[in-house]
Amino acid sequence: MDEQSRLMHSHAGVGMTGHPGLSQHMQEGTGGSDGDGRKQDIGDILQQIMTITDQSLDEAQARKHALNCHRMKPALFNVLCEIKEKTVLSIRGAQEEEPPDAQLMRLDNMLLAEGVSGPEKGGGSAAAAAAAAASGGAGADNSAEHSDYRAKLSQIRQIYHTELEKYEQMVSGWRGSYAGSHGKTNQACNEFTTHVMNLLREQSRTRPISPKEIERMVSIIHRKFSSIQMQLKQSTCEAVMILRSRFLDARRKRRNFNKQATEILNEYFYSHLSNPYPSEEAKEELAKKCQITVSQVSNWFGNKRIRYKKNIGKFQEEANMYAARTAVNAASVSAQGSQANSPSTPNSAGSAGSFNMSNSGDLFMSVQSLNGDSYQGAQVGANVQSQVDTLRHVISQTGGYNDGLTANQMYSPQGINANGGWQDATTPSSVTSPTEGPGSVHSDTSN
DNA sequence: CGAAATGATTAATG
């Protein structure tokens, strides 16, 4: 205590030099007669301040009042404020500026994108109703699956908003373009700030507290609150991410297509085996028939192609089955038009046995070019092609005469072809059956 | 229950 008072003393002495306010007060206070008396006064005041907390409350109040009324008080107060200001500034001058939160921006953007911080569409309790209504509208299945997700999301949003409101603060000039809501009511923060300010003001009567310091205090509070806010945003983001991965990852809610849909898809696949890449329209058609989306059709074909190619043997049975079925269909439908089922085809798609695509590709090419030249529409080409595909299977199933050809022209029992797939098959322009050429194909198929 | 089947996602590719 003694030590401290001496310290204060010396400080006061230092501060006195060149302090207009102090000298002014001094003059009017003591009349400027003797310096020792003034020092004595200051010492007394300081002593009283230092010991004030040791006293009982009533005593302290009385002493406080007395001190407040002391003639030296304003001057001393100013000096102390100034000293404090200086020391504080020297302690932490530059490191005030916090890093301009790029992360906060990211979080905020994400929340906005996720529909959490955006405009509330169908608020709290109405969320379930909204979901229900939506389920009535488009894609009942889809929305029904998502309703749970939406309910949970709106729950998160609600919590987020109520919490945010508490910590929201009117940061006056904090990134002008920043999308946060500025003018919102800010219960907790404002409340707390006001409380602290009142407290400080109250204390400032007996304790050296300058307006600047109050300001700084407020800014500290605001920073704290904003960091809380950020934490809130962060955990909200986390929650949303978890929710997303739990509900929106379709892998978790996979349903097998119904049998009928699979039949349709397989039918198409095996009847277009040489080029199982449905056009956009074809995909739409299939999607409609199967009651699934176009992208599901795409997925299906993607999976099918890759899995077929990977292990043709496994699909042999299936292939034959569908091929036979569609072959029967084709035969019965266009029985008289084309007796293409005759195995007399010279090139015979000898490949058929192992489903080499290069041969079929050539065949396809020739048919296509033929169509291109002639008046026939593409439709015919497709028909022919699909029949050829199915026939190849029938032939292969029936077994017979293709072994030799398979042996010398065929390789890779497991591979589609050496080039690796359907894609390449259509590209080579050279016709592999030089003896006959397109003409034979024409005669074979359109006869 | 474990393995196979299967629909969806992802990274790489042209």
Place this chain on the structure above:
DNA sequence: CATTAATCATTTCG
């Protein structure tokens, strides 16, 4: 942007 290949997560099957 469509496809392939690898992979994931689920469903179905034995």
